[in-house]
Amino acid sequence: MELKRIIFIFVFGFLYVFLIFLTFIYNNSLSKDFEELASILESPEYALLLDSEGNTLVYNQKKYEAWIDLDFMKKRKEYEKNKYLLNQRFNEEQMQDKKFLKWGVYDTYEEAYMDLGVLNKFSNIYPVTQRVYNELFNFDQLIGKIGKTTYGIEPFLLEKGLLENQDEIRLSIDLELQKIVYQELLKAVEKESAEGGTAIIMESNTGKIKASVSLYPWNIAYMGYIEPGSTLKPLLIALALDENIVNTNDIFYSGYEYFPTGKNNFRVTESQGYGFGEIGLKETIVHSSNIVISKIMNEILKEFSNQWLYQKLINFGFGAKTGVEFKGEINGILPLPNTWYEITPYQISLGQGIGTTPIQLVSAFNVFANNGKYVQPSFLEDTSTLKRQVISEPTTDIIKDWLGYTVIEGTAKKAYKEGLRIGGKTGTAQKAQSGVGYIKGSYYSLFVGFYPLVDPKYTALIVIDNPKEEFYGGEVAAPVLKDIFYRYTKEKGIETSESKKVYYNNIMPDLTGFSVVEAYNILLNMGINGKDIIIIGNGDKVVSQSISPNKYIDDSKIIELYAFK
Structure with missing residues (x-):
């Protein structure tokens, strides 16, 4: 009896040790397989992204991923037995040549374990951190996504190592303004049956971008370029004034046509088909005279070379990345002066022959809202501002005043609303196609401006791509900016001159009814x-x-x- 008990204990003990040995080998093999996967699934927690008011735009969420080791299952010859379970979620093509199969993502470990069921012995459950994004109001194109897009703010911050070792990063974006810009731009694009639209609003003094919307499959504001059209005219006149090439009292004649080279190789006309007669510099901006700006370019070329003009355009930020925190930003197009033709400077005077990204254009125009200083744009709320003087303050004050007059009496009348003093310049740029040239009947409608006119707080650009009816910037793009600022001031409770009686020394008030x-x-x-x-x-x-x-x-x-x- 004692011998039987000893034999039983020996046999049982042997079997127990053998099972433990098998389990060890089984699990060790499975474990080694999953070590490879675990290294791939490592997901560090990156900084939260907030807007300028502290609203969350991107945050981390803990999840659990269940993965099945198909390779191990096949080695154990249990693939065919479990195939019917696998086929409930995956077909043969999806499982072909796969070593690991992602079974699902779950909020808790227990949910993952229960869902795997009998597949647990071929599986492992990993805690992972997922980034959750606010995709409203075009944020998906602006912020981008780690591991999913090659462009955007977040991929830039990751590449520069700014997402690690800190809890949060506050962006300059204003969520409320972003919403308004998105809604008003979309409304305009739909109303005009346009192909797309772009809008950027920056804080004038700091260059911090408060809203940025691009209604395209990709973000043209930083990754595409347009010709600036007539929005370039104030910048060129400012250069001529600063160098004393022209003065504020000069008068130029705008006739039916003008040949700036003295040959028939480049003909300039006014967009409305007739000349303005004798006009000054203010009227040149206000009515957007093509002939007079070409004559001013002629005066510039009498004093300075193409190289000088090229360098001045570089100083305004054209032809190079602005350095804004957006991965995928391009340089735009500014041909080297040794490649210019005789007509190139005159093309440039009309805003043709160069390709500017929208962020370059709004940053350049911001000099008029910022006492002649160029400010590098930024998406970071907590950052130092980089500035450089490109236009003198006296010249800036003159041009700024004329840009206010443009909204009252000129091409940008539709940007006017009582109580909103906006200054700005319209532009209408014919679209061009590589290898084809300018496309007949296809235009970008532009308006670039600042608000308010006195002590500007915001500088903005509106681009409407190929509207089907009206196409002039003053008709299509200018009213969009007016509507944006009107809504924003109302919804934020910002007091304007509409809510309190303010009189401007150069604008006639409505005095009817007064004593x-x-x-x-x-x-x-x-x-x-x-x-x-x-x-x-x-x-x-x-x-x-x-x-x-x-x-x-x-x-x-x-x-x-x-x-x-």
Whole structure:
């Protein structure tokens, strides 16, 4: 009896040790296979991305991934037995030549374990960190995704090592403004049956980008280029003023046509088909004269070389990446001056022959909102601002005033709304195709400007791609920016001159309904000379006025107030 017990214990012990040995070999083989996979699945926790107000744009979420070792299952000759389970989620093609098979992603370890069922013995469950993205309002194209896109803010930050070793990064983007820009731009693109649209709004003083939308399959704002068209004219006039090539009192003649080279190789006409007659520099910007800007370019070339002009364009930021934190940004196109033809400078004067990215264009135009300083754009809220002086402050003040007049009386009238003093320049750039040239009837409609006119806070660019009806920038793009700033100021509760009575010294106010004494004093406080104010009639209140409300007041004009009973 004792012998049987000893034999039983020996046999049982042997079998137990043998099973442990088999399990060890089985699991060790499985474990070695999964070590390879584990190294691939390592997912570090990167910094959260927040907007400028602390709203979350990208965050980390812990998940569990269940993976099946098909190779191990086949080695154990159990693949055919479990094939019917695998086929519930995968077909033969999906499993072909696969060593590991991702069974699913789960919120908890227990969910993963239960879902695997009998497949657990061929599987492993890994804790992973997934990035969760706000994809509303075009954020997916702007921010990008680690491991999924080769462009965007997040891939840039990862490449520079900025996502590691910190809990969060605050971007300059304003979520509320981004929403408004997206909605208004989309509305305009749909209304105009356009092919796409782009908008960028930056903080004028710092260059921090507050909103950026690109309604394309890819982000053209940083990865594509357009010709700037007439939006380049104020920059060129500013250069000419700074170098004393022209002065504010100069008069130029705009006729039916102009041949700047003196030959028939380049003909310039006005977009409306007729000349403006004798006009000054202000009117050149306000009415966007092609002929006069070509004549100004002629004056520039009398004093300076193509190389000089090229370097000035480089100083404005054209032809090179801005350095904004966006992976995939391109240089744009600015041909070297030794490749220029005789007509190239005149093409440039019309905003042709160069390719600027939208971020380059809005950054260059921002000099007028920033006392002549170029500011490097940035997506980071907590960053130092890099500035350089490219235009003198006195010249900047002159051009800024003229750009305000453009919205009141010029090509950008549709950017005007009472209470919103916007300054800016329209542009209409004919689209070009490589190897084909300019495409007839195909245009970019542009408006680049700043708000408010006095002490600008924001500089912005609107581009509408190939609208089907109206195509001039003043008709299509300018009203979009007006609508954006109107909504933003209303929704943020920002006080404008619409919500409080503010009078500007060069804009005629609506004085109807005011007493004669009140109206007279308002004009005096605006800097109007008393001898230039005439009261007609013997009534107590103003019933009409000689200059319509919101019109620009010329120094030479007499203001008549009618006060009939």
